[in-house]
Amino acid sequence: MVLNEGVLFAAMEDGSVLAWKSNSQSSNPEELAALEGHDSAVISLVIGANRLFSGSTDQTIRVWDLQTLECIQTLRGHNDSVTCLIFLFSGSSDKSLKIWGATENGSLEVIHEMKQESGIHSLNGISDTTKDQHILLCSTEDKIVHIYDLPSFAEKGRTFSKGQVLAVETGPGGLFFTGDSTGQLSVWKLD
Known part of the structure; x- marks a missing residue:
């Protein structure tokens, strides 16, 4: 919705x-x-x-x-x-x-x-305020969230989960949240 x-x-x-x-x-x-x-x-x-x-x-x-x-x-x-x-x-x-x-x-x-190496579940964007740069968060079926710098699409990092990450949401101050198929909610901070 x-x-x-x-x-x-x-x-x-x-x-x-x-x-x-x-x-x-x-x-x-x-x-x-x-x-x-x-x-x-x-x-x-x-x-x-x-x-x-x-x-x-x-x-x-x-x-x-x-x-x-x-x-x-x-x-x-x-x-x-x-x-x-x-x-x-x-x-x-x-x-x-x-x-x-x-x-x-x-x-x-x-x-x-x-x-990607597997299907894509979720996309979201976040700003890295320390570098005045936009970042794309891309969760895939292989339980990974890929973190890409925009507009270059250079991979900045990855997060790993126990289950497939079905949702990625962003928060203030470089925080983002992932929810996976095991029911686990994780809080991440851009570094």
Whole structure:
């Protein structure tokens, strides 16, 4: 699920994305729309640049206009489920991390790709304030979180877990948190 200006978007197994709007007269939100177009389960959502991006097991990413709730582009480039998205980055079970960029006509296409040794579960970004640098956190099926400097994609380090890291979240002061398939929550600090 993601929230944008009072609208909650939820990914659904039937390939749709449901949108609910808060109602000031009632504590119950009302369904605003069902965004349909994927052929199978939607498993990742992210908002950026006034767009909603949805990744699916149908191997595509759909780009939705947040004003009209219309699909304005379907991105194809993965050969397996699109498991995670952060703005203009996508990860997949096909072991690839793709970076998308705008063309002259405004459509998106793959501008860089990195292959991993196993499928990608989760992506997140964090800033290294000591070096004024952005960092990408990429968890893979082999129980590793890869830490990459951006924009060079040089690997800065790795963390290892007992189970597959299914979630990576960031916090203040260079902290990030991982949750793995064994139920363990770990707190990490950039060094």
